[in-house]
Amino acid sequence: VAVWLNELKKQIPLSRLRTDAATLQSHSGDAWFASRQPQAVFFPQRTAEVSTVLRLASKYRIPVTARGAGRGYVGSAVPQRGGIVVSFAKMQRILEIHPVDGVAIVQPGVITEVLQNEVKKFRLFYPPDPASKKECFLGGNVATNAGGPRCLKYGVTKNYVLGLEVVLADGTVVRTGSRTHKNKTGFDLTGLFVGSEGMLGLTTEITLRLLPLPPARATLSASFADVKHAAATVLAIQQAGFLPSAMEIADSFTLEAARRHVGRDRVPPGRAHLLVELDGQKSSVAREIQILARLIKKQRVLQLVTADTETGNEALWALRREFSASLKASGLKKMNEDVTVPRSRLVDLFHLGEKLQKKYGHPVACFGHAGDGNIHVNIMLDPQDRAARRRGDLALDELFVHIIKWKGAITGEHGIGLAKLPWWKQATTPALRDLHKKIKLSLDPQHLLNPGKFI
Numbered sequence: 001v002a003v004w005l006n007e008l009k010k011q012i013p014l015s016r017l018r019t020d021a022a023t024l025q026s027h028s029g030d031a032w033f034a035s036r037q038p039q040a041v042f043f044p045q046r047t048a049e050v051s052t053v054l055r056l057a058s059k060y061r062i063p064v065t066a067r068g069a070g071r072g073y074v075g076s077a078v079p080q081r082g083g084i085v086v087s088f089a090k091m092q093r094i095l096e097i098h099p100v101d102g103v104a105i106v107q108p109g110v111i112t113e114v115l116q117n118e119v120k121k122f123r124l125f126y127p128p129d130p131a132s133k134k135e136c137f138l139g140g141n142v143a144t145n146a147g148g149p150r151c152l153k154y155g156v157t158k159n160y161v162l163g164l165e166v167v168l169a170d171g172t173v174v175r176t177g178s179r180t181h182k183n184k185t186g187f188d189l190t191g192l193f194v195g196s197e198g199m200l201g202l203t204t205e206i207t208l209r210l211l212p213l214p215p216a217r218a219t220l221s222a223s224f225a226d227v228k229h230a231a232a233t234v235l236a237i238q239q240a241g242f243l244p245s246a247m248e249i250a251d252s253f254t255l256e257a258a259r260r261h262v263g264r265d266r267v268p269p270g271r272a273h274l275l276v277e278l279d280g281q282k283s284s285v286a287r288e289i290q291i292l293a294r295l296i297k298k299q300r301v302l303q304l305v306t307a308d309t310e311t312g313n314e315a316l317w318a319l320r321r322e323f324s325a326s327l328k329a330s331g332l333k334k335m336n337e338d339v340t341v342p343r344s345r346l347v348d349l350f351h352l353g354e355k356l357q358k359k360y361g362h363p364v365a366c367f368g369h370a371g372d373g374n375i376h377v378n379i380m381l382d383p384q385d386r387a388a389r390r391r392g393d394l395a396l397d398e399l400f401v402h403i404i405k406w407k408g409a410i411t412g413e414h415g416i417g418l419a420k421l422p423w424w425k426q427a428t429t430p431a432l433r434d435l436h437k438k439i440k441l442s443l444d445p446q447h448l449l450n451p452g453k454f455i
């Protein structure tokens, strides 16, 4: 057994450390393809234990990879250089919900939806809603700056992080920000750690901003003959002064997959679909949804359905939530990209999806957050088929070349991890990469935190 492992066993409660084959295997990958086993998995219950492990890792130069729920889509939690995985699965406590301050303080292993449900009891609202919210951890959301359908109106995870407790590579514990909704004391170091994919420090406590829970919401489902009309409707809605809480678009491949999976009668006709949600006070939402319906009717809509009750809203959202499962039911695996384009490029992006499908012979399904131009472009393939993977990679190359040319982002919410590593250089300038390196080296000079990733 390695010397460092023996010393670690002396310094931390043994029950927190696992080296059995099953645990190493289950902590080797996430929701993407790549995997690599660590030599040990550590399940801390308090900050001091994380600090001890990092001090020891520093002394022996052992790589450390933080892990949330392992639901990431880009392999960022894969311990690419082995070493220790620090899993936050046992730091699952909500430490405080303060309705007057509009603040929640949580440990990093709290599941996103658990916090949302808890704060709802106080008529408070934690908006970030990644589709993985039933499983993913808030620590993982902070490290990836997770988004979701509600980002259009409410912003991404970073807009809710008021403060962090972070353990640095040498074991030092720092606290950034505070429990106030504004704080301009020094640099925005909270912002520096948000989205840093476990490469600058390990988060052990998060202070989150909460909003008042909007008492009402209403949903509108519209289908169109083609995606051009759906995209034009997205722009018309915003030009009319509406800021919906969500605006989700789906293409014809996604709708066909849903027709096969959930039945034709549950999926509206047409080759494009738009789901729009408004929230606010009951009377204003009721009035606004009528105006919105009138506006959408002018956009060559094929079918329009509105709902303003909880059951009705959920029935319309249920179809949107089936899209991922419908694509999976096709028997192929999704190479799920999360590109973001300036909104004026939405139609171009859908056309590009169709072009890639024809050129490379893989089905391409596009759906996602139309309001902020963040579309999941899913290249569907059999991952066991090596030739298909190669063609898939070529299709991705072509996709990202266009995204960069259009001044879009190669990832809007999942992060770089391992999956986007081949395009990291193309998507950044040498000066920007150099700045990343300088920041990394000043916080982690031995390059121990999540090595093998984009720095």
Ligand SMILES: Cc1cc2nc3c(=O)[nH]c(=O)nc-3n(C[C@H](O)[C@H](O)[C@H](O)COP(=O)(O)OP(=O)(O)OC[C@H]3O[C@@H](n4cnc5c(N)ncnc54)[C@H](O)[C@@H]3O)c2cc1C
Pocket: 030, 031, 065, 066, 067, 068, 069, 070, 071, 072, 073, 076, 077, 088, 108, 129, 130, 131, 132, 135, 136, 137, 138, 139, 140, 141, 142, 143, 144, 145, 146, 147, 148, 149, 197, 198, 199, 201, 202, 203, 204, 324, 413, 414, 450
């Ligand atoms: C079905 C499905 C749907 C999804 N939908 C969305 C979506 O709508 N929007 C979206 O943004 N993402 C989505 N994702 C991606 C994923 O769920 C998010 O990236 C999520 O934030 C990952 O959280 P996690 O706890 O699983 O983190 P992990 O996958 O375990 O880790 C992700 C990264 O965070 C780091 N990390 C984790 N905890 C800490 C910590 N305490 N300190 C420092 N670093 C840490 C890890 O090292 C790694 O780099 C989806 C994934 C799936 C499988």
